[in-house]
Amino acid sequence: MPIDQIEDQINESLKSLVQFLGNDRCRFFEFGDDNAYINVTHSYAVEGCPRFPIGAFEVAQLPWFINEFGEGNCVFAKSIPDDLPPEADREARYCQEHGIQSNVAVPLRAGGQVLGGLTFAFIERPCSWPRETVLRLQLIGEVFAGSLLRRRTEMSLRDKIAENEQLRRRLEQENLYLREQTVLRHHHGKIVGRSDALLKVLADVERVATTDAPVLLTGETGTGKELLAQAIHELSSRSGSPMIVVNCASLPATLIESELFGRVAGAYTGAASAQIGRFELADGSTLFLDEIGEFPLELQAKLLRVLQDGKFERLGSPDSVSVNVRIIAATNRDLHQASRDGKFRTDLFHRLNVFPIRVPPLRERRDDIPSLAWSFVETFGRRMGKTIKSFPRKSMQRLQRHDWPGNVRELSNAIERAMILTDGDTLNLVMDDWGAERPARRLSLKESEKQQILDVLQETGWRIRGKGGAAELFDVKPTTLEARMARLGIRRPGNRSDDS
């Protein structure tokens, strides 16, 4: 019988038993913890007779009964109190108080233990309980006990299944979390920051790394394009060889060709010896073309050919060389516009732009500033042999408000300067020269709300609740503030206090 039908079945059986025995009422109960109470789960009474109430029932007042019952004995009294032993005086009193004249209680035994019982009482009159009837009741009791055991087993099985399901879901989520952590650990060797904007970039980095597709990193100067190029290379199957870097802006146009493609001896005046080019050096690896926007127009066709066919000729040689090179290019210029203006070949732009990644400027990910600042403090601290324990809150707030036209590089320089000026263990950040005079861009409503919350959180050391917590300062409930923080993507950077 399915367990959800057991309930109805017990009710039906109690009714039939009472009708058959001709007694007044009966109940079905299970033992609670430590046998300190019984839990009456089903009760039936003939018309005019009060039912025994459903629910927990203290049994400390019936020690003899519980003792007998606990040992698995049938408790049977034709006429109360005469049939009860002298030590059952409390039971006798209880029956008299409740008008019980005759009673039989059958233990429900299963699996070597008493799980509960069935009791039948005569209220109005005493009754003779023939021995055979009692034996039958015992048999019925065993059937009931079997159902009870099955119900308990199935219920605990259902609980276990539900618990397992819950565990599985949690594990799944933890796995996701772990995966996220792994992603971050992959790139986080050197890349600091956990803002949503940076996480999105890192997700793209991971996605494209394992392919051989060209990547175009765009973004302002100092945003970390080279660092990300390195991360892509390290996550790729080419990571066994070093990534080769060419800064297209730092080489005079005349030299770029031989630097990239190599030359044979005597290729041009002054080129006495042969030189292997960066493309050949990068064979089987990655070539990072930094500042690709500065790449000379006259050489762009040659570059396009290598990107398409992997073939080129060394300077001064008619022979083609084949290479297998993955290209990552970076620029802080609008290449699309440059191609429209005729300053950059459109076909080369499209070839490079297969997987563009925009690296957001620091002012679009101000959440990263505290962790970046601390990481630079540690780097320069190690180099200079200085230990900084605390970062004045006001300085950190100023750092977060600044617009950072030079982005991470500028931040790194500012911290380096501050470290040089610091003697004790509190960072001495002198900001008058750059902070005050450059009026910050006007913040959007959302940004200024976020900034205001960040300021107060800095002030309270990221304490939200309790007296002096950020919620109190804003005069809102902590849960309201937390919800607002979640909506604005505000998360505590690292675990350090900014004014420890």
Ligand SMILES: Nc1ncnc2c1ncn2[C@@H]1O[C@H](COP(=O)(O)OP(=O)(O)OP(=O)(O)O)[C@@H](O)[C@H]1O
């Ligand atoms: N997320 C970051 N975590 C740690 N350091 C960073 C991060 N982003 C940038 N840096 C550091 O900032 C400096 C500038 O970064 P990088 O050279 O990669 O920027 P870039 O965008 O390539 O700059 P440019 O356009 O001027 O070539 C480097 O010292 C780099 O290590």
